[in-house]
Amino acid sequence: MNRLSVKFSALALMLSFGAASGQQTDSLAIKKAVKAATKNEEGIKTVTSSSKEDNNRNVMLNAANNTSPRDVNIGLPSTVGGITILENDLPVVYFFWPELPNKTWRQSVGLEKTGLLKMDQLANTMGDLGFAVNSYSQTGTKDLKIKGKFTTSTFGWLQGDANVSGPMSKDKSWTYTAGALVNYDPSTFKLGFARNVDETKIFRAGITKYFKENKGKISLLYKYSDSYSVGNYAVFQYGENGKVTELDNFRIGRDSYVVRDGRIKMKDILSGQTYWASMSGDDNRSQAHNFSVFGNYKLDNGWDFKFSALAHFGKVKMSTIIPLSIFNADASAGYRLASNGQPYSGAVGTQLAMHTPETPTTNIAGRFSVDKQIGNHHLTIGLLEQYYHIDKYTSNRSFFFQTVEAQPQRLIGPSTDADGFYNYNIGGEFHSGTENKLSLYATDEWKVTDNLNLSYGLHLRNHLIDGEFSMAPRTPGFVFGANDFQSIKTNWLQVAGSLNATYNISKNFGVLANFLYTEENRRLESYSQAFNPNTNKIKxxxxxxxxxxxxxxxxxxxxxxxxxxxxxxxxxxxxxxxxTTQSQNVTVYYDIQTIGWTTDFVLKPFKGFNLHYLITLQNPVYKNFTFTAFGKDYNYNDNNVLGVAKILMEIDPSYTVDKWRFWASFRYFSKQYANLTNALYFAPRWETFGGVSYTVNKNINIGATVINFLNQRGASGTINGAELITDASPYYGKLLTGTYIMPLTGQLSVSFNF
Incomplete structure (x- = not known):
């Protein structure tokens, strides 16, 4: 399993991956990878590749939780960071760890626009690989505008979201905006120590100045965010053909596998002090202050100057528990309930606990560009600066045992201390310092002829790392000494870019070709373990x-x-x-290769009806994947990538009539491998969404959504602690842990816009 074990939707191969239709009030308007043809006086226009966003897709429809966008699939293994999120053309956080993007950003009426940035646009402007959610803050408006949304669910989710904007001066050149989002989400399972799995508050306020003669505008915006969230896993019985069976005493998606009191005991890896941390509240909270300046100004020579600057100051605390394995212990094994000392026999779960004490982060970023239409060329030239500082990041570690049941109890065992914990700071982490990325980029959209269009870009980046780390081995009970640290100071030149071409053979049929390339080396975070990482180019x-x-x-x-x-x-x-009582932290370097074929279409056979369909066939495999663990060499070359299905389908019908809109989204995932050896896998599954919305009048809309309406209760993702299993048959009937999709859930929303 990935060391951070924060599971988001699995990634798969495609460049123009189609969409799940969303409810009307939440629709993420994402333009198609190849811009849809429109009519002009000569008939069907030549298709162009100039669209910067992808269509037909609502990445906010996440089958795993209510807090994050779904990942858009590109053939790489699942990531802890999830999809990149931009606000006003800059990342909402510089790096996802330890400050996850969903701690400071949520889909909200406080956003004026949200879309999905294409892979080539992200490569050209940010120098990064993948898709990105691209959002823009609501700025001040010249007329009074009040909008909001209230959402609830069958499990008690409560979210209020409102924004107001309007003029401040008589000539309406000065305007204001203010908004708030508050989220109290118990998810679908009940913790033993808190009502809510996610509590998030985001407040915004700003002013906008409109320049005379429609020259543009400038906005100053402040945003404050405060968030904590608790993850969960499922216990299930694994069977043949990748099937999982629910236990009598543990319902998948409905019960909590988080220790009942939500407390973990740690040893501070810097000071050596022992302390207790909670999974909720102040020990697991991210807070941030954001100051933004953004807008545009049209120059007299025809160039449009666009600018966005951000100062982000965060304080992060994080508590995480990751299940590793389950084994059976009889009365002679010596396990006792920590709460009352009562002897325990039965299934025992091994858990890894991680805690990051308060860690300050600073991110200063700016993006500045000019663009202009010159003949058949649309030119853009830009500068991107990103400064990041993290002050003494640590991840303290410990291990403990617990019962295997809903809201499990902590156990004291023969190898633990008096509170049930052991192996403090094995695999503990530390890094501190600064990263700086300075980039220059340029793009051109060139209509070569009536039938041929080219779009290309180049991104040059200097990436600097200046900090400190330690190569001291993290033995049990480890605490850093004063002389354990050493400095890092290095920088790299990195190149990214893309070339896209479309050619119309006829007015509405043609061919296309795309090439994209990105480079990176390592980040400061790569130095957090006890080794000097491989910093060769990642191409x-x-x-x-x-x-x-x-x-x-x-x-x-x-x-x-x-x-x-x-x-x-x-x-x-x-x-x-x-x-299974032994665990080891291992770092692995490897390559990935994936090939695939994607077909994506939108069909509109009659008025009001829309059908989106997508199918992707792919074969992502590992290359050069070797490592040593527990005194044995392992080689997983050509094994299938974890958590990535080889066949993906999306079927998204919708129908609009009068004031009603009916929609559904069906996502199919073929067999997904759940461990590195590919011996274990999950059977194919469907993720299903459906809903209806009703427009009461021009100001009010009511929407109802059902998640997982087929009520599938199976697991997904990877199986914790099972990475090295080579023969599945001994595991048939055994208890394992893993991630899962949400159970049948109903949601109701009321939106207003005045």
Whole structure:
């Protein structure tokens, strides 16, 4: 399993991955990868590749939780960071760990616009690989505008979201905006120590100045965020053909596998002090102050100057518990309930606890660009600066045992201390210092002829790291000494860019070709363990060729894609198959190669009806994947990538009539491998969404959504502690832990806009 074990939706291969239709009030308007043709006086326009966002997709429809966008699939293994999130053209956090993006950003009426940035746009402007949610804050408006939304669910989710904006001066050149989002989400399972799995508050306030003669505007915005969240896992019985069976005493998605009192005992890896931390409240909270300045100004020479600057000051605390394995213990094993000392026999769960004490982070970023239409060229030239400082990040570690049941109890065992904990700070982390990225980029959208369009860009980046780390071995009970630290100071030149071409063979049929390339080395976070990481270039070339067909009734794209990425780094908390009480933290470098074929179309056969369909066939595999653990060498070359299905489908019908809109979204995932050896896997599954919305009048909309309406209760993702299992048959009937999709859930929302 990934060392951080924060599970988001699995990633898979595609360049223009289609969409799940969302409810009307939450729809994420994301334009199609190849811009849909429109009519002009000569008939069907030539298709262009200039659209910066992808359509047909609502990445806010997440089957795992209510707090984060779903990941958009590109053929890489699942990531802890999830999809990149931009606000006003800059990342909401510089790096996802330890400050996860959903701690300071949520889909909200406080956002004026939200979309999905295409892979080539992210490579050209940010120099990064993947898709990104691209959002813009609500700025001041010249007329009074009040909008809001209230959401609840069958499990007691309460979210209030409101924003007001309007003029401040008589000539309406000065305007204001203010808003708040408060979220109290118990999710679908009941903790033993708190009502809510997620509590988040985001407050915004700002002013906007409109320049005369429609020259542009400038906005100053302040945002404060305060958030904590608690993760959960499911216990299930694993069976043949990847099937899982629910236990009588543990319902998948409905019960909590988090220790009943929500408390973990740690030893501070810097001071050596022992302390207790909670999974909720102040020990697991992220807070941030954001100051933004953004806008545009149209110069007299025709160039449009766009600017966005951000100062982000965060304080992060994080508590995490990760299940590792389950074994059976009889009365002679010597386990006792920590609460009352009563002897215990039965299933015992091994848990890894991690806690990050308060860690200050600072992110100062700015993006400045000019663009202009010059003949058949649309040119953009930009500068991007990102400064990041993190002050003495640590991840303290300990291990403990617990009962295997809903709201489990902590156990005291023969190898633990008096409170039930052991092996303090094995695998503990530390890094501190600064990163700085300075980039220059340029793009051009060139209409070469009536039938041929080219879009290309280049991104040059200097990445500097200046900090300290330690190579001291993290033995049991480890605490850093004064002489254990050493400095890091290095920088790299990195290149990214893209080239896209479309050619119309006829007015509504043509071919396309895409090439994308990104580079990176390592981040400061890569130095957090007791070794000097491999800093060789991480190169990610992606190529695609395909066809498109656009008419009044169908918009279709079909393409084959190949993607490679070398020098990936993952950290695994491995469990010894020969002795499940033994665990080891291992760092692995490896490559990935994936090829695939995607067909995506939108069909509009009659008024009011829309059908989106997508199918992706792919084969992502590991390359150069070798490591040593528990005295044995392992080689997983050509094994299938974890958590990535080889066949993906989305079927998204919707129908609008009068004031009603009915929609559904069906997502199919074929068999997904759940451990590194590929011996364990999960059976194919569907993720389902459906809903209806009713427009009461021009100001009020009511929406109802059902998540997982087929009520599938199976697990997904990876199986914790099972990475090295080579024969599945001994595990048939055994208890394992893993992630899961949300159970059947109903949601109701009321939106207003005046």
């Amino acid at each position: 990610s070339p992606l190529g695609a060729v395909g066809i498109f067909w656009n008419t009044d009734y169908i918009q279709l794209i079909s393409q084959a894609t190949i993607l490679k990425k070398n020098n990936n780094l993952s950290r695994y908390n491995l469990v010894n198959p020969a002795n």
